[in-house]
Amino acid sequence: MTIEEHLIAYIADTWLDGDPDGLDGKSPLIDLNIVDSSGIFELVHHLQAEYRITVPLREVSPDNFRNVETIAALVARLREEGKNRI
Template structure:
């Protein structure tokens, strides 16, 4: 999935010195301290720029950022809501 790969690449570049080894859609990002609460806001900025979405403040919750899969699901949900509003 393009969304997941883009997120993996960004996380690897921003926090793992470019190393994607062991990073997949189910890697527990917050549990392994790959991303902390401040990092979530950096990631939100990336998502908004990369996918041309607006992440509502109520969606900036730990559960939406636990794994790459959860983040990709958030992006898909926001994009679908955006498409449905047209």
């Protein structure tokens, strides 16, 4: 399962009663009121637990959480940065 597929399933389960119909990588999560500001922090917690990354506060912005594609890109970037620190 890709990061995007996992995120779509998580978002559907958490905020859409398990129904991912109409939700894809480009769906504007905030504009469609699927995720609000408190939901972003719930997503951050999930990302940190699921992918064993640290999401710095400076990365917690609407731009990084606008859709599944941007969240997946953030996860991939933070994972890569974590590897480079070792």
